Amino acid sequence: MGKPMMKATPPMPDRSAILARKRYQAVRQIVYDTVAPAIVAAYGTEAQLTMIGPAALEVSREIWPAAHGARGHSDQFRWDEIAHELRNRYDRFEVALWSGEQLCALCAGLPSKGPKYLTIRFMESFEGDHPFKGLVAPIMFDVANAYAVALERQILRLEEPVPTSVPICEDNGFALASEASPLTYYERKVTR
Amino acid sequence: MSRIERSMIFRQPAPARAEASNTDPYVEQAAARLNGYKSTLKPLTAEQRERDAAIEGGILIGRPENIGTPIEDD
Numbered sequence: 001m002g003k004p005m006m007k008a009t010p011p012m013p014d015r016s017a018i019l020a021r022k023r024y025q026a027v028r029q030i031v032y033d034t035v036a037p038a039i040v041a042a043y044g045t046e047a048q049l050t051m052i053g054p055a056a057l058e059v060s061r062e063i064w065p066a067a068h069g070a071r072g073h074s075d076q077f078r079w080d081e082i083a084h085e086l087r088n089r090y091d092r093f094e095v096a097l098w099s100g101e102q103l104c105a106l107c108a109g110l111p112s113k114g115p116k117y118l119t120i121r122f123m124e125s126f127e128g129d130h131p132f133k134g135l136v137a138p139i140m141f142d143v144a145n146a147y148a149v150a151l152e153r154q155i156l157r158l159e160e161p162v163p164t165s166v167p168i169c170e171d172n173g174f175a176l177a178s179e180a181s182p183l184t185y186y187e188r189k190v191t192r
Numbered sequence: 193m194s195r196i197e198r199s200m201i202f203r204q205p206a207p208a209r210a211e212a213s214n215t216d217p218y219v220e221q222a223a224a225r226l227n228g229y230k231s232t233l234k235p236l237t238a239e240q241r242e243r244d245a246a247i248e249g250g251i252l253i254g255r256p257e258n259i260g261t262p263i264e265d266d
Binding site: 019022023026027030031034035038039041042043068075076077078081082085107110112113114117119120121122123124125126127128133134135136137138139141142145146149150151152158159160161162164165167168171172173181183191192 | 216218219222223225226229230231232233234235236240241242243244245246247248249250251252253254255256258259260263264265
């Protein structure tokens with residue numbers, strides 16, 4: 001009879017990692033709580049801002065595709081992959097914009113390791129009708145701006161806005177970044 | 193998916209803000225920075241909103257092929 005098989009035990013979660021995860025979750029929640037009333041004040045429509053959790057991922061996977069193509073866009077993000085990619089960056093920027101039970105938009109990005117940037121890397125809105133149609137970008141910019149304030153970043157940066165959304169970005173104060181880069185960035189100063 | 197099932201999954205767990213913030217000075221400092229935060233949201237004209245509504249829908253920022261690529265940092 002051979003030796004009994006040793007059952008592999010999962011590594012114990014690192015205490016500092018747990019604290020960091022909770023810390024940034026708390027900061028994001030404060031940001032959501034700060035911006036949600038401003039949305040009502042500006043647009044008169046109640047909004048719920050949450051993390052990109054299982055519910056949001058399920059809607060993006062199972063409900064959003066039904067409306068895909070309604071406006072002739074060819075691409076969609078796989079938000080499960082984005083969430084997976086960012087799962088270990090506890091300081092990530094993420095927000096789901098809801099109207100009641102309807103998921104209207106998702107947005108994610110990262111702060112720089114230094115003090116300079118918060119970069120929005122991914123933003124997508126539901127292609128079907130919803131109460132924030134035409135308002136998604138400024139709302140997401142405001143949530144990101146507030147998170148940048150909380151994390152003391154100086155510049156809000158957009159990575160590769162699609163050409164059709166550039167006029168919206170420019171209306172919201174973003175300008176093409178001058179520095180040479182293989183990627184296209186638009187940026188504006190974070191305001192407090 | 194039934195409506196009940198949908199309403200179940202739509203319910204997000206509300207993170208306990210106080211649970212983490214009361215014991216973490218970093219969170220308290222972040223909250224202090226946001227105290228009196230001036231929102232960047234501005235009312236849109238009907239024309240602006242109509243134009244933006246026609247543009248919005250689908251991807252606004254980013255490329256699917258950039259998922260998993262490293263970010264250019266400062």
